[in-house]
Amino acid sequence: MIRLIDDNDPKAFSLLKQLYPHSGNAFIIGITGSPGVGKSTLIDALIFEFRKRDRKIAVIAVDPTSPFSGGAILGDRLRMQRHAADEKVFIRSMASRGQKGGLSRATKDATIVLSAMGYEIIIIETVGAGQAEFDIASVAHSTGIVTIPGTGDGIQAVKAGILEIGDIFIVNKSDRPDAESSVLELKMMLSMRNFNTPGDRFEICPQTPKWAPIVVKTIAQNGTGVKELADTFLSHFDFMKKNTILDFKKKELERIYFNSLLKDLALEKIFLFMKESNDFKEALNKIESGSMDPITAAENVVNIMMARKKLRKT
Amino acid sequence: MIRLIDDNDPKAFSLLKQLYPHSGNAFIIGITGSPGVGKSTLIDALIFEFRKRDRKIAVIAVDPTSPFSGGAILGDRLRMQRHAADEKVFIRSMASRGQKGGLSRATKDATIVLSAMGYEIIIIETVGAGQAEFDIASVAHSTGIVTIPGTGDGIQAVKAGILEIGDIFIVNKSDRPDAESSVLELKMMLSMRNFNTPGDRFEICPQTPKWAPIVVKTIAQNGTGVKELADTFLSHFDFMKKNTILDFKKKELERIYFNSLLKDLALEKIFLFMKESNDFKEALNKIESGSMDPITAAENVVNIMMARKKLRKT
Numbered sequence: 349m350i351r352l353i354d355d356n357d358p359k360a361f362s363l364l365k366q367l368y369p370h371s372g373n374a375f376i377i378g379i380t381g382s383p384g385v386g387k388s389t390l391i392d393a394l395i396f397e398f399r400k401r402d403r404k405i406a407v408i409a410v411d412p413t414s415p416f417s418g419g420a421i422l423g424d425r426l427r428m429q430r431h432a433a434d435e436k437v438f439i440r441s442m443a444s445r446g447q448k449g450g451l452s453r454a455t456k457d458a459t460i461v462l463s464a465m466g467y468e469i470i471i472i473e474t475v476g477a478g479q480a481e482f483d484i485a486s487v488a489h490s491t492g493i494v495t496i497p498g499t500g501d502g503i504q505a506v507k508a509g510i511l512e513i514g515d516i517f518i519v520n521k522s523d524r525p526d527a528e529s530s531v532l533e534l535k536m537m538l539s540m541r542n543f544n545t546p547g548d549r550f551e552i553c554p555q556t557p558k559w560a561p562i563v564v565k566t567i568a569q570n571g572t573g574v575k576e577l578a579d580t581f582l583s584h585f586d587f588m589k590k591n592t593i594l595d596f597k598k599k600e601l602e603r604i605y606f607n608s609l610l611k612d613l614a615l616e617k618i619f620l621f622m623k624e625s626n627d628f629k630e631a632l633n634k635i636e637s638g639s640m641d642p643i644t645a646a647e648n649v650v651n652i653m654m655a656r657k658k659l660r661k662t
Numbered sequence: 663m664i665r666l667i668d669d670n671d672p673k674a675f676s677l678l679k680q681l682y683p684h685s686g687n688a689f690i691i692g693i694t695g696s697p698g699v700g701k702s703t704l705i706d707a708l709i710f711e712f713r714k715r716d717r718k719i720a721v722i723a724v725d726p727t728s729p730f731s732g733g734a735i736l737g738d739r740l741r742m743q744r745h746a747a748d749e750k751v752f753i754r755s756m757a758s759r760g761q762k763g764g765l766s767r768a769t770k771d772a773t774i775v776l777s778a779m780g781y782e783i784i785i786i787e788t789v790g791a792g793q794a795e796f797d798i799a800s801v802a803h804s805t806g807i808v809t810i811p812g813t814g815d816g817i818q819a820v821k822a823g824i825l826e827i828g829d830i831f832i833v834n835k836s837d838r839p840d841a842e843s844s845v846l847e848l849k850m851m852l853s854m855r856n857f858n859t860p861g862d863r864f865e866i867c868p869q870t871p872k873w874a875p876i877v878v879k880t881i882a883q884n885g886t887g888v889k890e891l892a893d894t895f896l897s898h899f900d901f902m903k904k905n906t907i908l909d910f911k912k913k914e915l916e917r918i919y920f921n922s923l924l925k926d927l928a929l930e931k932i933f934l935f936m937k938e939s940n941d942f943k944e945a946l947n948k949i950e951s952g953s954m955d956p957i958t959a960a961e962n963v964v965n966i967m968m969a970r971k972k973l974r975k976t
Binding site: 361364365368369383599602603605606609610611613614615617618619621622628631632635636641642643644645646647649650653654 | 675678679697913916917919920924925927928929932936942945949955956959960963964967968
């Protein structure tokens with residue numbers, strides 16, 4: 349089913365519709381961070397922690413730079429292979445292959461399938477965040493940002509708006525000498541975090557308690573801090589559940605999903621419709637002969653189409 | 663102007679229309695490859711080579727994983743800073759920030775501006791290729807694929823379809839021990855390259871001579887092979903010019919650009935139109951109350967809209 353989604357197969361859509369009512373119970377965790385911070389090793393360790401708690405867990409590794417880094421993702425999957433025998437663990441990578449609506453929608457689709465299949469925790473691993481093609485915040489309930497000590501990631505994070513989207517901040521490889529100062533720097537920046545930002549789009553009303561972002565130190569390689577990290581994610585989930593934030597968030601994610609579906613479906617149908625029109629063919633001919641530039645031509649076709657629609661509307 | 667494009671500023675569109683007739687003379691080179699193969703150092707060296715030939719040169723570094731790797735790009739720009747005093751060199755990075763039509767369109771827009779400004783060679787550097795969000799082949803006239811010895815990139819390249827999109831293959835860091843075998847492996851794979859693939863969409867007719875992809879060895883750090891590489895790019899340009907391939911390619915790129923503009927403009931106007939409709943508002947309410955899932959809701963809104971249009975059409 350996920351392969352159908354990945355392949356843009358038309359069958360996927362109707363299957364998705366059937367599965368949708370059975371989805372919605374999973375806790376969706378986003379894990380993001382620069383390349384090389386150890387996201388995969390960390391997730392590998394997290395799988396163990398969640399399996400100890402007998403949760404059925406799925407991991408989707410989303411790669412917006414594919415196909416080039418296909419190798420890296422493949423490596424990651426091999427690294428996680430030791431869970432292959434555990435039927436309560438599912439690991440899949442998704443690459444950007446021109447799926448309708450892009451990776452955000454394909455990933456959302458995949459979470460619906462996995463959730464309907466009874467996976468209780470779905471981890472989405474990605475290098476992208478925020479404004480990039482893949483918007484982790486449009487899919488995940490809880491977002492963990494992975495950093496490592498002494499890379500000056502802090503200032504970059506502020507610039508990139510990363511600080512605003514994280515619920516849990518993970519300083520991995522924390523056996524490095526400057527781990528403590530990195531934690532302090534992060535905590536200081538988080539204390540100054542501006543709460544009137546898109547990161548707080550899930551604020552419900554002034555009375556709703558706010559989740560104070562937590563900084564967790566880990567050494568993914570040997571498992572240090574990973575138990576605490578798993579607990580922190582679960583306590584964020586409980587916090588959201590208790591304070592009706594989760595329901596609100598789910599509705600918000602549903603609206604985002606609806607909008608992206610609407611765009612995809614409308615674009616698909618209208619573009620097909622447009623391509624069959626004479627205006628479109630004439631425009632192509634004019635470009636071909638060099639009598640019109642593509643910018644003016646595109647503008648003309650759309651204007652004619654919209655004008656016709658309005659005429660018929662009145 | 664490029665900042666306006668990057669910021670999705672509505673002013674950009676009309677300015678672009680004015681500039682378009684003055685663009686079209688630049689030679690657009692795409693340079694792509696995995697992270698760490700030395701693309702920036704290589705391009706830095708290429709700038710020198712082209713400047714020796716007194717060409718006015720621009721570099722656009724396209725980063726599909728932004729905002730996270732903003733740091734790396736910034737570093738690259740600093741590395742190229744030594745050209746800052748040279749007014750015939752322009753360097754700019756572009757990140758994925760939700761531009762209309764995505765990075766491909768924003769980058770294409772930028773090449774129009776730079777070409778109109780008289781830049782004769784425009785190098786587009788990116789980590790993505792082929793099927794990813796940013797499609798280098800929809801913008802560049804000539805594409806160089808950078809690899810390094812002994813990374814097993816070869817097999818990955820075949821899998822990823824990279825082999826098909828490259829005109830020039832660069833084995834950088836070729837002072838490494840296994841450089842020669844990497845070159846041979848590449849050449850062997852290229853000799854088996856299937857010419858009936860999307861990579862050959864620019865084939866005009868059976869009589870048109872085909873460009874045989876060339877493998878060039880470089881050591882970007884000390885400039886070895888970079889003169890030859892610059893010559894190879896220019897000879898590919900001459901080859902395309904002489905065999906009318908360039909004109910054909912430019913038309914093809916214009917059609918691609920027209921289609922992406924059309925999609926953007928249509929989506930923009932139609933989505934605005936749709937959002938104001940009662941069908942849209944009703945659908946949102948049904949999602950809110952939980953009486954309809956977002957998939958069915960989106961499908962309904964688009965179907966109603968298309969049905970109305972058809973009714974009016976008949």
